[in-house]
Amino acid sequence: MSGLLALLDDVAAIAKVAAASVDDVVGQAVKASSKAAGAVIDDTAVTPKYVHGFEAKRELPIVFRIARGSVFNKLVILLPIALLLSAFAPWAIAPLLMIGGAYLCFEGAEKVWHLLNPADDHEEDLYQEKLIGAHLEEAKVKGAIKTDFILSAEIMTIILSALPAHYPIWMEALSLAIAGLLITVGVYGAVALIVKADDVGLAMAAKGRLSATRKLGEWIVKGMPYLMKLLVIVGTAAMIWVGGSIILHGAYELGFKAPYETIHHIAEIVAHVVGQAQGFVAWFVTAFIDGIIGLILGLLLIPVATRVIAPIMGLFGKPASH
16 A cells, blocks of 8 residues: 555655656747747748738638648758757757858848839849739748748747757647747737738627717728838838847857857947936847848848749759750
């Protein structure tokens, strides 16, 4: 009897440890997810454009298809790669993060460039107009999932780098899976709300029993274009800031400490001069300088990407001639 009680005590102790481990995993997953804010915001800002122009009844199914592809990207493809990196090549995480950061800078700077040179977008718009019906939907879903793969790779790498180094592989895997699912649900849940908000507003404006309800519906419909523009601006700024921050932090970890330390020294001086809300001021100055560096780097990468990398990728993408 005493042996059975001792066994039950051991089982209870193991259960407590397991429960604590699960709590720790969830907490670390949530904390690590917040590190990927820039890529997450951009993902939320970018995705609604892929359902633009479709019938209202197709909007949510398209969002669901993209979300399903995002889960596949994160859990089936990227999660095993992240675990292999963590186990066999942890030294590669910082350089990969820097490559991802450079991509974020490039994407953000390219959006700024297109904003200043809108004529560059006409050719792509004309091409999209030629696609019709199911072919258009299929093409847009595939394009969205490809874009999601790149952003998800950056998100998963950021999450991996934010997890404690002492974690066993199963806790890393569980943390990455939970964080990936939380981000996917958050992003595509927000996208679903955004793309259906104008329909809800129209229904409220047309069928609301109270004048206040109808007025609110009108405001929603009129406000959605401005919200979409705001999302693009916030997403672009977040990409550039986070990209610059990742590159500077990665350079610091690789031994190039001067830029990172100089920026933080400047931020501390400014915060001390201001005197009020010093923590926020230091963060804002750091983020602002990170963003400026990210924008400069992104603008420098535009010709490299368009004139060197894109032609090379095009060679690999061309079908073999018969």
